[in-house]
Amino acid sequence: MALTNEILLPVRDYDLAATLDSGQVFRWRLAGNSWRGVLHKHSLCLTQTKAGIHALAARPVDNWDFLRNFLQTEIDFRTVLQAFPDDEPMRNAVAACPGLRLLRQDPWECLASFILSSTKQIVQIRQIVAHLCERFGEPCHLDEKGVPHFTFPTPQRIAAATEAELRACKMGFRAPSLHAAARQIADGSFDLEAIRRLDYASARLELTKLRGVGGKIADCVLLFAYGFDSAFPVDVWIERALQELYFPRRRASDKRLRKFAATHFGPHAGYAQQYLFHYMRTRPVQPTHARPKAKPGRQS
DNA sequence: CGCCAGGATTGAA
DNA sequence: TTCAATCATGGC
Numbered sequence: 001m002a003l004t005n006e007i008l009l010p011v012r013d014y015d016l017a018a019t020l021d022s023g024q025v026f027r028w029r030l031a032g033n034s035w036r037g038v039l040h041k042h043s044l045c046l047t048q049t050k051a052g053i054h055a056l057a058a059r060p061v062d063n064w065d066f067l068r069n070f071l072q073t074e075i076d077f078r079t080v081l082q083a084f085p086d087d088e089p090m091r092n093a094v095a096a097c098p099g100l101r102l103l104r105q106d107p108w109e110c111l112a113s114f115i116l117s118s119t120k121q122i123v124q125i126r127q128i129v130a131h132l133c134e135r136f137g138e139p140c141h142l143d144e145k146g147v148p149h150f151t152f153p154t155p156q157r158i159a160a161a162t163e164a165e166l167r168a169c170k171m172g173f174r175a176p177s178l179h180a181a182a183r184q185i186a187d188g189s190f191d192l193e194a195i196r197r198l199d200y201a202s203a204r205l206e207l208t209k210l211r212g213v214g215g216k217i218a219d220c221v222l223l224f225a226y227g228f229d230s231a232f233p234v235d236v237w238i239e240r241a242l243q244e245l246y247f248p249r250r251r252a253s254d255k256r257l258r259k260f261a262a263t264h265f266g267p268h269a270g271y272a273q274q275y276l277f278h279y280m281r282t283r284p285v286q287p288t289h290a291r292p293k294a295k296p297g298r299q300s
Numbered sequence: 301c302g303c304c305a306g307g308a309t310t311g312a313a
Numbered sequence: 314t315t316c317a318a319t320c321a322t323g324g325c
Contacts (some may be wrong), residue, residue: 046303117321117322118321118323119305119306119320119321119322119323120306120307120308120320120321120322121308121320121321123308123309124307124308124309124320127307127308128307159321167306168306168309170307171306171307172305172307172308173304173305173306173323174305177323210322210325211323212322212323213323214322214323214324215323216321216322216323217322217323218313219309235321235322236320236321236322237321
């Protein structure tokens, strides 16, 4: 294949900005009307145009499949949307952002990022990950402003760091979890590739053996890195979404909500989850002051 | 079940 | 300006 610095991926129904800014990935930032980020060792600049997504690489690329895979431009997106339940919350969520997509990330970067995500807001996760890449990643490109772009650090590099060095990236109590995961992956005692060959339930069980990885974080990794479309991460936003949109009059237990989610949203439940998440976070602020904090048994 | 673990942000004093 | 509450997930 010929080396090229740029490519146009002619994709429709794709909202690049919403997708890169929807809490799946933490390393893409807006520069003008383009998105800058690093994938493997390629520093990229992505721009949404009428014709699709234009990619500009800092260095020539011989095969762009890694980008098609990351952006998931080849999937049958219509089928995904058509498989959603035809109810009002889903119609509203899709209407609010019709081109929202799921990405397909590198498992290690995704796992590491979500270990760092626990009890953190998206802005803070971005900061921690940026620190981590600056200190332990490799510089792979200097942009026109002279700002270096870094690769995501390997498990080997993180394993070789001290816990104090990791804590200096502001990750606090998550440092031992990240360190342990990196060591297990670096020494081969945990195989991220083997996860691919498991069914969803086994893969989830396997991931939750890692310290700092509970059901929610496992589901994020299974959905965002391995493409298990049935994974349905339930964080507080999704819990709120399910409660308010599907059980407005009575308080449903956590267990009840998960059971509902597992059956209601169909084979691409993970996509549905992403739409609900985005919908909850971007819709106009609700008048929370008018409603007292939810208490068991009593919900306005 | 209930508490604790950092650190950035928001809102109150 | 300082200070306290809030955020949000897993481990014990």
